Amino acid sequence: MNNDLLLEVKDLTKYFPVTRGLILERKIADVKAVDGVNFGIRRGETLGLVGESGSGKTTVGKCVLHIIPPTVGEVYFEGSDLCRLEDENLRRVRPRMQPIYQDPYGSLNPRMTVDGIVGEPLLVHSLARRKDVRERVGELLKLVGLEPEMGRRYPHMFSGGQRQRIGIARALATQPAFLVCDEPVSALDVSIQAQIINLLAELQERLGLTLLFIAHDLSVVRHISDRIAVMYLGRIMELAPSGDLYLHPMHPYTRALLSAVPIPDPVLERERKRMLLTGEIPSPLNPPSGCGFHPRCYERQDICSQVAPSVTEKDGHMVACHLFA
Ligand code: SF4
Numbered sequence: 468m469n470n471d472l473l474l475e476v477k478d479l480t481k482y483f484p485v486t487r488g489l490i491l492e493r494k495i496a497d498v499k500a501v502d503g504v505n506f507g508i509r510r511g512e513t514l515g516l517v518g519e520s521g522s523g524k525t526t527v528g529k530c531v532l533h534i535i536p537p538t539v540g541e542v543y544f545e546g547s548d549l550c551r552l553e554d555e556n557l558r559r560v561r562p563r564m565q566p567i568y569q570d571p572y573g574s575l576n577p578r579m580t581v582d583g584i585v586g587e588p589l590l591v592h593s594l595a596r597r598k599d600v601r602e603r604v605g606e607l608l609k610l611v612g613l614e615p616e617m618g619r620r621y622p623h624m625f626s627g628g629q630r631q632r633i634g635i636a637r638a639l640a641t642q643p644a645f646l647v648c649d650e651p652v653s654a655l656d657v658s659i660q661a662q663i664i665n666l667l668a669e670l671q672e673r674l675g676l677t678l679l680f681i682a683h684d685l686s687v688v689r690h691i692s693d694r695i696a697v698m699y700l701g702r703i704m705e706l707a708p709s710g711d712l713y714l715h716p717m718h719p720y721t722r723a724l725l726s727a728v729p730i731p732d733p734v735l736e737r738e739r740k741r742m743l744l745t746g747e748i749p750s751p752l753n754p755p756s757g758c759g760f761h762p763r764c765y766e767r768q769d770i771c772s773q774v775a776p777s778v779t780e781k782d783g784h785m786v787a788c789h790l791f792a
Contacts, residue, residue, distance in 0.1 A: 472507040472543070473645055473677045474531065479504040479540035481526050485752065499751045500526040501537070502701035505778075510644075513671065513678040515688030515709070517724070518698035521748045524681045527698070528647045531679060532564055533557065544645070562592050562641035569650035571630035575622040581608070581633055582618035588640040607636040611666060628659035635666065639674070649681045664691050685721075686728045689713065694783075697721045700759035701751055707784040717786040719766045720744075758789065766790060 482497035501523040508514045518524045530537045533549045542549045544560060552560065568574040575584055585604045589595040595603045605615030611632040622630055631651060638646060648667065652660040668691050671678060682688045688695055689709065696706040697720060705718040716722045723742040730739065746763050749755055755762050761771040768789060776789045 471509045473510045473512075473545060474679070475507040475541075475543040476527075476531065477505055477541040477543070479527065479530055479542065480538050481523075481530055481535065482538045496752055499701050499754055501530065502754075504540075504698075504701075504703055506696055506703065506706060508645075508677055508679060509693075510677055511671070511675055512693045513680055513691050515692030515695040516679060516681045516698060517683065517685050517688055517695060519683060519748050521700075521751065522698040523701040523751070524683075524698050525649055528566070528649050528679060528681050532566055532647050533561075534566075562588070562594070563643050564645040564647070565638040565641060565643040567631075567634055567638050567646055567648045567651045569653050571627065571634040571654070572622060574634060575630060575637075577622055580619055580621055581625075584622070584633060585618070585636045585640055588637060592641055594641060603640075604636075607639055608633075610639065610670070611636045626659075627655050628662060631655065631663050632666065635663075635670070639670070643676070645677045645679070647679045647681070650683065651680075652687060653683065660687070667691060684728075685713075685724050689728075697724065700748060700754055702759060702787065703778075703785075704760065704788070705784075705786045707786075711782075711784055715784075717784070717791055718760075718788050719764050719790075720760050723765075758787075 479501055480503055481501040482499050484494045485496040485498060486492045487495045504527060506514065516524045516527060529535045531542055533542065536550060544564060547560065549557065549560065582601060582604050585607055586600040589600050589603055604618055608615050608618060613629065613632055622633065625633065652663050655663060667678065670676060680688055680691055692709045694706065694708050695712050696703045697718065698704065699720050705712065705721045712721065713725065716725050723744045726740065726742040742765060744763055749762060757772045757774050758776050761767045764771065770789050776787045776792060778785050778787045779791050
């Protein structure tokens with residue numbers, strides 16, 4: 468494994484079996500949620516992972532955190548393959564990688580005060596003595612832009628943006644090196660989204676964090692990501708440095724997604740060509756043959772429905788499409 472990489476994912480595959488029969492349960496099919504995904508994230512880097520709902524991006528996040536084990540593949544974190552670690556070693560690694568969820572309210576226990584919620588990981592992982600927890604929680608709340616006195620309140624007494632700040636404070640309690648942010652701003656008002664993205668960028672800089680930032684919208688990940696991977700039906704279609712992806716998108720799917728992102732300049736906005744994607748993302752239970760995008764692709768060729776394209780790479784820009792083979 469390259470020493471610069473904090474995380475490396477190799478051939479990550481996650482199939483969920485579909486079974487039938489109550490007594491003699493038998494497998495009748497697989498939902499192919501993630502199918503042979505490869506990427507690495509350098510220390511201090513943010514990788515944006517973008518795709519429509521059903522593309523498999525959340526499953527990638529859960530496998531990376533080892534919340535669910537992959538069916539096949541390897542997930543190296545700080546040099547160790549998480550899939551091969553014994554329970555005790557896995558417990559040691561867990562505090563180093565933390566999730567931030569989309570629904571901050573749903574992930575905060577409504578019966579606990581904020582002090583209790585943010586202090587819990589400190590006690591569970593024996594990172595602070597009971598008498599020091601309050602002070603440490605106060606520091607964490609300040610770090611995310613909240614007042615330490617707010618720790619006495621309950622989650623329902625906060626706005627959506629403040630609740631997400633509490634979720635971030637809880638994630639930071641274990642002093643992680645790596646955060647998996649799974650749609651952390653999707654449930655928030657547009658006016659609040661930028662504040663949370665800026666907070667995450669600021670914390671990353673200050674604490675040297677590495678981020679996997681999952682979103683369904685390319686405009687959300689643009690400013691925080693160093694590189695962006697675009698997922699479709701369980702596979703990565705394109706992965707490139709952020710600026711390169713926005714200026715020179717190659718894959719037809721990326722181009723279609725980008726054409727839907729508004730441009731602040733009204734003249735450019737009026738003149739540019741929209742590529743509307745027709746139809747829904749196919750079911751991962753029965754994915755299309757060849758290139759998974761071919762039923763919706765406006766540039767498909769005969770080969771596309773028969774042969775899955777392999778990945779080609781030039782100057783760190785990777786794409787899986789027959790147009791660039
Ligand atoms: Fe379109 Fe074919 Fe490229 Fe798939 S491989 S994106 S169907 S041109």
